[in-house]
Amino acid sequence: MITKRIIPCLDVRDGRVVKGVNFQDLNDVNSPVELAKYYSDCGADELVFYDITASSDGRKIFTDILRETARNVFIPLTVGGGISSVADFGRVLSCGADKVSVNTGAIRNPGLIPEAAKLYGSQCVVISADVKRVGGEFHVFARGGRDDTGIEAVGWIRRCVDAGAGEVVLNSIDTDGVRGGFDIEMLKAVCAAVNVPVIASGGAGKIADFVRLFREVPGADAGLAASIFHFGEVRIADLKRVLRDENILVRL
Amino acid sequence: MIAIVNYGVGNLFSLESSFNAIGQNVTVTSLPDDLRAADRIILPGVGAFGDAAEKLFSSGLAEPLIDEAKRGKPILGICLGMQLLFTKSYEFGEFDGLNLIPGEIRPISDVIPGGLKIPQMGWNSLTFTNPSPIYSRTPQGSYVYFVHSYAAFCDDRYITATTDYGAPLTASVQNGNVYGVQYHPEKSGSVGLDILRAFCEVKA
Numbered sequence: 001m002i003t004k005r006i007i008p009c010l011d012v013r014d015g016r017v018v019k020g021v022n023f024q025d026l027n028d029v030n031s032p033v034e035l036a037k038y039y040s041d042c043g044a045d046e047l048v049f050y051d052i053t054a055s056s057d058g059r060k061i062f063t064d065i066l067r068e069t070a071r072n073v074f075i076p077l078t079v080g081g082g083i084s085s086v087a088d089f090g091r092v093l094s095c096g097a098d099k100v101s102v103n104t105g106a107i108r109n110p111g112l113i114p115e116a117a118k119l120y121g122s123q124c125v126v127i128s129a130d131v132k133r134v135g136g137e138f139h140v141f142a143r144g145g146r147d148d149t150g151i152e153a154v155g156w157i158r159r160c161v162d163a164g165a166g167e168v169v170l171n172s173i174d175t176d177g178v179r180g181g182f183d184i185e186m187l188k189a190v191c192a193a194v195n196v197p198v199i200a201s202g203g204a205g206k207i208a209d210f211v212r213l214f215r216e217v218p219g220a221d222a223g224l225a226a227s228i229f230h231f232g233e234v235r236i237a238d239l240k241r242v243l244r245d246e247n248i249l250v251r252l
Numbered sequence: 253m254i255a256i257v258n259y260g261v262g263n264l265f266s267l268e269s270s271f272n273a274i275g276q277n278v279t280v281t282s283l284p285d286d287l288r289a290a291d292r293i294i295l296p297g298v299g300a301f302g303d304a305a306e307k308l309f310s311s312g313l314a315e316p317l318i319d320e321a322k323r324g325k326p327i328l329g330i331c332l333g334m335q336l337l338f339t340k341s342y343e344f345g346e347f348d349g350l351n352l353i354p355g356e357i358r359p360i361s362d363v364i365p366g367g368l369k370i371p372q373m374g375w376n377s378l379t380f381t382n383p384s385p386i387y388s389r390t391p392q393g394s395y396v397y398f399v400h401s402y403a404a405f406c407d408d409r410y411i412t413a414t415t416d417y418g419a420p421l422t423a424s425v426q427n428g429n430v431y432g433v434q435y436h437p438e439k440s441g442s443v444g445l446d447i448l449r450a451f452c453e454v455k456a
Contacts (some may be wrong), residue, residue, distance in 0.1 A: 001393065001416050002376045040441065045375055070268045076397060076439050096265045098439060121299045123371060123399045140316040167373065197373050221374060251375040 003043035003251045004214050004243065005222035006236055007199065008229040009033060009076075013052045015061040017230075024153065032065050036073045037231070039124055042236045045251060046095075048101070048169075048224060063095045064207025070096020080128055084109065089116045093124065101126035104142045105186065106160060107149055110118030117164025127165040129157055130174035131186060138186060145173045151184075156195050160192045170193060171201040182213045182223065191219030199224050207234055207242050214248045254278045255290035255453070258309040261332070262298035270438035274449050285314040285352040291456055292381030293300045293320060301341040301357060302401070304332055305349060314350060321352050326428050328386075333430030334425065335404060343402050353427040355406025363403075370400040375440075376415045376423075384426050385413035385454045386433075389446040396423070396435040398442055403434060413424075 012019045013168045016030045028033065049069070051062045059082070060101040070077060078091040080101035089100050098118075106112050106127060117125045127195050130141040138153035157168055170190050172183030191198050200213050204225035213223050228234045240250045253429040254271060256264055258280045271278040271294075278294075279286055287293055295317065308314050321327050329337045338349045341357035349357070359425050362368055372399075375395040380387060398415065414420040424434045431451065437444035 001418075002372060002374045002398075005374055067265070070266050073271070073275065074266070074270055074438060075441050093263050094265065096263075097453065101438065123298070166371065186291060187411070195369055196371075197369055221369070 001224045001249055003249045004220075005199075006043070006210070006239060006250070007046045007048055007222050007224040008236070009048040009050060009201070009224050009226040010051050012062055012065060014058045015065050033068050033072060036069045039236065040075050043240055043252065045077040045222070046078065047073070048078045048080065049097075050081065053082070063091060066092060066095040066097060078126060080126070082252065086111070086115050086119055087139070089120055089124075092221050093120060097124075099124045099126050101128040103128045103130065103143075105143050105206045107140065107151070109164075113160055113163045113165050117166070120168065121162050122166035126167045126169055127157060127160040128169040128171065129153060130171050130173055133230045138189065141173060143174065146175075154189050157190055158193045161196050165196065167197045167199065167203055169199045172203060175203030176201075178203055179228070181205065181209040182217075183211070183232045184216050187202055187213070187220055191217055197221040201225070204228055204234075207239050208228045210239060210243060211246050211248065214243065215246070253287050253293060254292045254296045255288065256280045256296060257310045257313055257317065258282045259304075259313055259444075261304045261307055262296060262453075264296060267294065267296055267330070267438045269308050270445060270448060274445050274452070276452055282311060284312055287313065287320055288317045290320075290325070291294065292326045292452065292454075293329070295318065295327065295328070295329040295333035295336060297336060299332060301332065301335055301343040301349075302345055302347040305336060305341070305347050308336060308350075318350055321430050324456065326451065326456055327352070328451050329430075329432040330427065330438070331400065331434060331436055335402065335432055337425070337430060337432050338404055338406065341402070352430045353406060353410055353423075353425055355404055355410065355430065357402050358405050358450050360401060360403050360417065360421060363421070368395070368418045371399055372417045372421070373399045376417060378413040378415060378423055379420070380413050382409065382412050382426070384424065384431070386405075386424070386426075386431055386447050386450045386451070388450045390443060390450070394443045396437065396440040396447075398423075398435045400434055404432070429454075
């Protein structure tokens with residue numbers, strides 16, 4: 001049967017991984033290629049590269065890095081950050097990305113998801129939603145969680161899936177960075193609304209948080225995290241062994 | 253030399269890279285002569301069957317591909333490329349494939365229980381059902397990466413591995429020198445590279 005996926009997320013700026021990385025066995029811990037290889041060897045099921053570059057020079061560096069990674073790492077790669085047109089989809093897919101995640105781009109341009117799905121297939125279109133509770137409702141936020149769009153999130157995510165998104169990354173702003181666990185309530189609401197894979201993001205602080213995620217939200221297909229992996233606080237191999245021992249199916 | 257058939261469907265960068273990683277020279281080509289000259293041929297593909305079949309037949313590459321298959325050259329279809337090896341598909345209509353393996357492509361929703369997500373996206377394990385040289389380096393139960401909403405339905409004798417997604421789905425097939433895998437070996441880590449390696453060792 002299909003396994004639950006564990007996905008490290010790498011934020012890349014000007015060709016380097018940002019956020020502290022603490023691995024003694026890596027020579028260059030800020031090299032996206034090195035880190036991607038390391039995670040792949042440790043049993044990561046997939047990688048997310050998030051381009052947080054603002055400049056066009058940085059974009060070029062990012063695609064070079066992506067190409068170099070895809071040349072060396074043979075697990076699925078999802079790329080996000082600054083995707084606002086189908087040309088952006090083409091740019092990263094041609095460099096070896098398997099999936100492309102859109103966030104603000106899909107909010108600004110409702111045609112983006114259907115166009116990209118038609119051109120490249122739903123399997124590579126990922127809707128990444130930053131969601132926060134506002135007045136008892138889940139709202140979609142834009143621009144890296146800075147702007148409240150006022151749009152109700154669950155309905156919006158369902159519309160994105162209906163329009164052609166083949167996977168959902170749900171990032172809870174409420175739990176992000178708190179390290180108290182994933183946003184179980186929000187994830188349940190989204191999993192009940194869509195029939196495509198849902199990736200939980202925001203809040204992982206320890207191995208038990210992943211166990212709780214997959215136990216309490218059977219519809220969640222994957223857990224995504226960044227700093228706990230980068231800081232070496234949670235080793236992917238250890239995490240997967242614990243999940244297996246808890247009878248949660250993982251690839252080991 | 254291994255030829256990867258480029259008929260305008262999907263991106264071939266990762267596939268090309270995976271062969272380079274196992275020390276194989278590949279040429280990504282849309283020239284019939286390259287298919288004739290190659291030792292082995294890879295037929296990739298993503299997207300919808302009808303569109304891909306139309307592109308493949310109109311590219312002038314289907315004919316040399318069928319000829320080379322009939323001459324005994326090892327051919328490996330990957331994902332939609334595997335589906336194209338079959339007789340026909342019922343994805344958004346009814347379309348003819350290359351008919352190198354008797355069988356048809358139908359939605360996985362025909363056989364899997366309700367409530368499971370479609371597409372099947374992620375890592376699932378292989379159960380070998382018939383011996384195949386492409387698994388010479390691969391243990392039973394190995395995990396590979398799938399992304400598909402349709403699957404091959406054919407006589408059991410062509411099926412070399414299945415994967416369990418609420419029901420057994422065809423994971424790989426073989427008809428003599430014609431091989432097909434529903435999953436993505438180029439995205440299946442070291443297991444996938446071993447399968448590609450084994451395909452490169454299959455006697456022509």
